[in-house]
Structures are given as structure tokens and as C-alpha cells.
Amino acid sequence: MTSIQEILATAKQKGKQRVVIVSAEDDDVLGAISKASQEGIARGILIGKEDKIIQLAQKHSISLEDMEIIDVANEEKAVILAVHLLQENKADLIMKGAISTGKLLKILLSREMNLRTDRLVSHIGVFEVSGWNKLMYISDAAINIRPSIYEKIAICRNAVEVARKLGNPHPKVAFITPFTKVYLDKIPSTVDAALISKMNDCGQITDADIEGPIALDLAVSKEAAEIKLYKSNVAGDCDIFITHDIEAGNVFYKALVYLAKAKMAGIVAGARVPIIMTSRADSEDIKLASIALGCVLIEK
Amino acid sequence: MITKIEELYVLARQKPMVKIAIVCAHNKRLLQIAMEAKKANLAEVVLVGDKQKMTDYFLDIEEEFAVYNSKGEHEACGLAFSLLNEGRIDGIMSGDIEPQLFVDEVKKFLSTSSSVFLNHIGLFEISELNRIIFVTDAAVNIAPKLSEKVEILNNTIKFAHLLGLKEPKVAIITPIEKVNYLHMPSTMDAAVLAKMSSVGQIKGAVVDGPLALDNAISLRAAQIKNINSPVAGRADILLLHDIETANILYKILTYFAKAKVAGVIVGADFPIILISRSDPIETGLNSLALARVIASA
Numbered sequence: 001m002t003s004i005q006e007i008l009a010t011a012k013q014k015g016k017q018r019v020v021i022v023s024a025e026d027d028d029v030l031g032a033i034s035k036a037s038q039e040g041i042a043r044g045i046l047i048g049k050e051d052k053i054i055q056l057a058q059k060h061s062i063s064l065e066d067m068e069i070i071d072v073a074n075e076e077k078a079v080i081l082a083v084h085l086l087q088e089n090k091a092d093l094i095m096k097g098a099i100s101t102g103k104l105l106k107i108l109l110s111r112e113m114n115l116r117t118d119r120l121v122s123h124i125g126v127f128e129v130s131g132w133n134k135l136m137y138i139s140d141a142a143i144n145i146r147p148s149i150y151e152k153i154a155i156c157r158n159a160v161e162v163a164r165k166l167g168n169p170h171p172k173v174a175f176i177t178p179f180t181k182v183y184l185d186k187i188p189s190t191v192d193a194a195l196i197s198k199m200n201d202c203g204q205i206t207d208a209d210i211e212g213p214i215a216l217d218l219a220v221s222k223e224a225a226e227i228k229l230y231k232s233n234v235a236g237d238c239d240i241f242i243t244h245d246i247e248a249g250n251v252f253y254k255a256l257v258y259l260a261k262a263k264m265a266g267i268v269a270g271a272r273v274p275i276i277m278t279s280r281a282d283s284e285d286i287k288l289a290s291i292a293l294g295c296v297l298i299e300k
Numbered sequence: 301m302i303t304k305i306e307e308l309y310v311l312a313r314q315k316p317m318v319k320i321a322i323v324c325a326h327n328k329r330l331l332q333i334a335m336e337a338k339k340a341n342l343a344e345v346v347l348v349g350d351k352q353k354m355t356d357y358f359l360d361i362e363e364e365f366a367v368y369n370s371k372g373e374h375e376a377c378g379l380a381f382s383l384l385n386e387g388r389i390d391g392i393m394s395g396d397i398e399p400q401l402f403v404d405e406v407k408k409f410l411s412t413s414s415s416v417f418l419n420h421i422g423l424f425e426i427s428e429l430n431r432i433i434f435v436t437d438a439a440v441n442i443a444p445k446l447s448e449k450v451e452i453l454n455n456t457i458k459f460a461h462l463l464g465l466k467e468p469k470v471a472i473i474t475p476i477e478k479v480n481y482l483h484m485p486s487t488m489d490a491a492v493l494a495k496m497s498s499v500g501q502i503k504g505a506v507v508d509g510p511l512a513l514d515n516a517i518s519l520r521a522a523q524i525k526n527i528n529s530p531v532a533g534r535a536d537i538l539l540l541h542d543i544e545t546a547n548i549l550y551k552i553l554t555y556f557a558k559a560k561v562a563g564v565i566v567g568a569d570f571p572i573i574l575i576s577r578s579d580p581i582e583t584g585l586n587s588l589a590l591a592r593v594i595a596s597a
Contacts, residue, residue, distance in 0.1 A: 129556050130556075131555070131556055131558075132556070141475075142475075145475075145483050145484060146483075176544075176548060177544070178438075178439075178442075178543045178544055178547040179398075179399070179400065181398070183400070186400075186442055187442055187543070189544055215547065215551070216547065216548050216551040216552070216555075217551045217554070217555065217576060217578050218578075220551070220555050220556075221555060221578065223578070224576075224578030227327065227329065227577055227578045228577055228578055243544070243548065244544045245544065246475045246484075247474070247475055247486055247540075247541045247542065247544065247545045248544040248545045248548050249475075250475035250512065250513065251473065251513050251540065251545045251548055251549050252548050252549075252552065254512060254513035254514045255513060255548070255549050255552040255553065255556075255557070256552060256556060257514070258428070258513065258514050258517055258518050258521070259426050259428050259429075259517070259552070259553060259556075259557040259559075260552060260553075260556035260557040261428070262556070279514075280524055280525055281514050281515070281518075281520075281521035281524045281525055
């Protein structure tokens with residue numbers, strides 16, 4: 001897939017998946033799930049304060065047709081109920097509503113909920129940017145604050161799997177750093193990147209071509225790579241961009257959306273089911289695309 | 301205050317001519333920048349570096365420019381610094397040299413004269429916004445400590461004043477808008493810097509943070525998140541946590557937001573131009589115009 005439009009079309013083709021929303025009293029989230037419902041992408045199961053949900057829907061003229069509302073006032077109970085619906089096969093995936101990310105993930109990923117696997121949980125943003133003719137996967141802008149080298153490998157693996165499910169069997173990955181040489185004492189990201197790309201060369205990490213340390217200009221521009229005499233098949237042709245930490249990932253994400261008019265969809269991978277998670281300030285389009293992405297990614 | 305990069309050229313032409321040495325002027329693009337600057341009478345460029353490498357591109361380079369031949373990067377920097385000391389040039393521009401090496405050489409040179417603190421500032425004109433945004437620091441300070449962030453701010457505020465922006469709004473950029481004192485040092489630094497501004501320890505600007513990038517530049521995003529700050533949605537200066545973050549922002553703005561860019565290192569008493577070697581020729585020219593504006597200020 002090369003565009004957000006294709007993700008929406010694929011989700012539509014797959015038919016309605018049952019999306020349970022935790023704390024659905026959020027007008028943007030309601031708007032997005034309503035649209036997803038009309039488009040034939042998802043069927044919403046809304047957990048939250050019923051009167052508030054209905055009131056918001058009326059105020060913003062949002063249709064709640066073909067949706068189920070479950071009246072739960074307590075956020076923690078809302079999360080637990082959502083997980084039960086998944087386990088009883090009454091829902092296919094979970095979406096974050098008005099609840100805070102920290103609270104949602106803390107409960108979702110607790111041992112009792114049994115959603116955690118042996119894998120790391122990470123956020124992946126899928127972007128469509130004008131001037132770039134394929135999807136751009138960025139991780140991690142939202143969950144892992146300062147990943148260790150092991151965690152970076154896990155973040156990479158999650159992103160590679162998402163790319164694979166979207167039809168890219170052998171993605172090109174760049175571990176983005178400010179410079180393209182290894183600075184042993186001064187810049188830890190360059191050391192991590194060197195190790196991980198070498199592990200890829202040695203066949204210890206498979207299913208992707210991994211490059212790094214590599215600066216962003218080289219990952220996105222063949223011309224820049226030529227000028228700087230940088231040779232790599234990832235240069236100018238990268239699919240997955242792994243940043244050193246949440247600071248870098250978050251700025252990457254927001255600069256693309258707010259300053260480069262990018263379209264995007266966001267997902268949390270690594271749990272038993274994908275978790276649809278968007279930021280409060282994200283537009284309804286981003287929320288809709290994220291629902292579609294989640295629906296495409298579930299194995300069904 | 302200017303709102304477009306183009307206006308730098310207008311300001312530049314009101315100032316005396318400036319003489320800038322390109323250090324390691326070893327690739328075609330750098331020589332094209334020199335040519336264009338000369339043609340437009342924007343700046344007088346002199347070339348420092350391996351003459352052989354320059355003549356590979358332009359055979360009669362010496363007929364066009366003063367060329368100071370030197371071997372290797374250290375020697376080229378040394379030669380440029382002695383030209384500065386002798387008053388034969390007004391400023392320097394980084395050429396085909398590793399940026400960290402160039403910065404280290406400049407720091408060594410300056411440490412013998414006085415104690416100075418250097419930081420890089422990128423000026424960006426972005427079609428989405430109606431003003432110039434200053435981004436710091438994408439090139440000099442790798443992981444600045446809180447005290448170094450104060451220095452970066454002071455330098456950058458002074459620079460904004462120089463360009464006519466009287467009381468710049470400064471956003472300290474972090475991933476979230478709250479203080480996370482367990483896991484995110486950037487949010488703690490931001491809170492302290494904001495407080496230092498409100499109690500008058502950082503002067504000449506309104507500083508706020510922690511602010512995520514969307515809240516710093518988008519009023520709508522700030523409203524949705526109920527952020528009540530004079531800086532939210534209106535920031536002129538963006539202070540990023542470290543070089544990783546700032547470098548990514550610099551490059552997204554260049555490659556995907558189609559920004560017009562100028563880049564400079566501030567803190568010395570002469571202009572130092574530092575742009576990415578892969579930046580377009582226009583960015584070099586914009587930076588030369590900026591150098592001319594600040595050289596005599």
C-alpha cells in the first residue's frame with residue numbers, strides 16, 4: 001500500500017470490524033467511529049457515560065446508528081470491560097477515547113488482562129507525505145521514551161511487521177541519527193544504529209534492510225546521499241524510520257502533520273491485538289485512518 | 301521583524317559588503333553558491349581549501365575568487381582563522397567538512413580569545429505559518445544541559461532582537477505538555493526555563509514549556525488541549541531538547557515542508573554560516589544574506 005486512501009479502501013473491503021472504544025465521551029472519536037461505520041469499516045461499541053455520549057453526539061450531529069453503547073462511568077472498569085469483550089470474541093480491537101494514554105496502557109498491559117505478549121509494545125505512525133511516493137513508517141513517537149538497544153530492535157520488528165501486513169515484505173529501515181558516522185562517546189544513537197545495522201548484515205535481524213547511522217536527509221533524498229558520498233540502498237528509498245527516542249519521534253510526527261500537511265494513521269503494536277491510539281489534537285481524518293489501519297492489521 | 305526569507309536580501313543590501321571565506325570549498329554546489337553570491341553582488345566570497353579540488357570543477361576559479369590553498373581540513377580552518385585575525389574577512393562558512401569537526405575547530409579558535417558559547421540557529425520560512433521560525437540547535441550542541449540551554453536561549457533571543465523581533469515567543473519543545481519528572485528530563489528543563497523567564501532571569505522574551513510541537517505552532521491544537529499560554533500556537537523560537545530532535549525538524553522542514561532556510565552559528569563576534577552540505581544553493585545564498593545583515597550589527 002502506498003497511501004492512506006488505500007488503507008481505507010482495504011479496510012472497507014474487509015468489512016466491518018468490531019471496535020470497542022474506551023471512554024467514548026470524546027466528540028472527535030465519536031465523529032471518526034461514526035464515519036468508519038458509515039464507510040463500512042467498523043462497528044462501534046462505545047463504553048463510557050451513556051448520557052454524555054448521547055449528548056455529545058446530538059450536539060455535534062453525529063449519527064450513532066448501528067452502534068452499541070455500554071454505560072460505564074468508571075474509566076478503569078471501562079478498560080476491563082473492553083478487554084473482556086475481546087476475550088469473549090464480542091469485539092475485535094480496542095480504541096482509546098477520552099482516557100489518558102498512560103492510564104489506558106497501564107491497565108491494558110497489566111498481567112491480569114493477558115493482552116501482553118513476549119513482545120515490546122510500541123507506537124507506529126504511518127504517514128503519507130506529498131513528495132514521497134510511498135508510506136513512511138515512524139516509530140516510536142508516543143510510548144517508549146528512551147529505548148535501549150534491545151528495545152530499539154523490538155520497535156523495529158513491530159514496525160517491520162506492520163509494513164509487511166500492509167504489503168511490503170522486505171522494508172528498508174533507517175535508524176535516524178544527526179550524523180552518519182559513529183561518535184562513540186558523544187552520540188549514543190550512532191552507536192546503537194551501527195550495532196543494529198551490523199546485526200542485520202550478519203543475519204541476526206531478518207526480513208528488512210537496516211541502515212544506520214544515517215541522517216534524515218540521506219534517508220529521504222538520493223541527491224543528498226550522492227552529495228555526501230553516502231552509499232546505501234536505503235538512502236533516498238526508506239520505508240521505516242526509527243528515531244533515537246520519543247523526543248525525536250514526536251517532533252518527526254508533529255512536524256509532518258502540522259508543517260508538511262501529511263496524512264497519517266497511528267497504531268500501537270506488540271499486544272495481542274492492535275490498539276488504536278490517537279492524540280486528542282489529531283484531526284477526525286487521522287482518527288478515521290487509524291481505525292482503518294487497526295482493522296486492516298488484525299488477523300481475521 | 302522580517303516575515304519572509306526574501307526580506308533578508310533587502311536588509312542585507314542596506315548593509316556594507318561582507319567578505320566570507322568558505323572553508324573547504326571542495327564541491328560543485330559550494331562553488332555555485334560562491335558564483336551566485338558574486339553575480340548578485342550579495343557577498344564577497346573567498347575560497348579556502350585544496351585548490352586542486354576546486355579546479356576540478358572550475359578550471360579558472362582563481363580568476364573569479366581569491367583562493368587560499370591548503371591541505372586537509374585542519375589546515376583550511378587554521379588558514380581561515382588567520383584571515384579573520386588579520387581582518388581580511390568578516391566571517392566564515394562551513395564547506396565540505398564534517399560539521400562536528402568544523403565546530404570543534406571554531407571552538408578551539410575562540411577559546412583562545414574569550415569565553416563564548418556557540419549554538420546553531422536555523423531560520424525557516426514555512427508556507428503553513430505567517431512568520432519566520434527559529435529552530436535551535438540542530439548542529440552544535442549535542443545534548444545540552446539545562447545551564448547550556450539557558451546559554452542557547454540567551455544567544456538566540458539576542459539574535460532575534462538583532463533581526464528586529466523585540467520580544468520573541470519561545471517554546472521549549474517536549475513530547476508532552478506536562479512535567480514528567482520520573483522519565484522525561486526535557487520536560488523538567490522546560491519547566492525550569494519557563495519559570496526562569498517569568499521571574500525575569502531570562503530576559504527579552506516570553507519563554508514557555510513544556511510544549512509539544514503541535515501546541516507551539518498550532519493555535520487549534522493548543523485550544524483542543526486547553527493549553528493556556530501566550531506562546532502556544534504563536535512560537536517564534538523553538539528550543540529542541542537535543543541534536544537528534546532538532547536535526548530531524550530541520551530536515552523535515554527542508555524536504556517535506558518545502559521551507560526556505562538560512563543557517564548560522566551564533567555566539568561569536570563574527571558570522572559563522574553552517575548549513576547541511578546537501579542543502580540547496582538557495583539556502584547558502586540565504587545564509588550569506590543573513591551573514592551580511594548580522595556582520596555589522
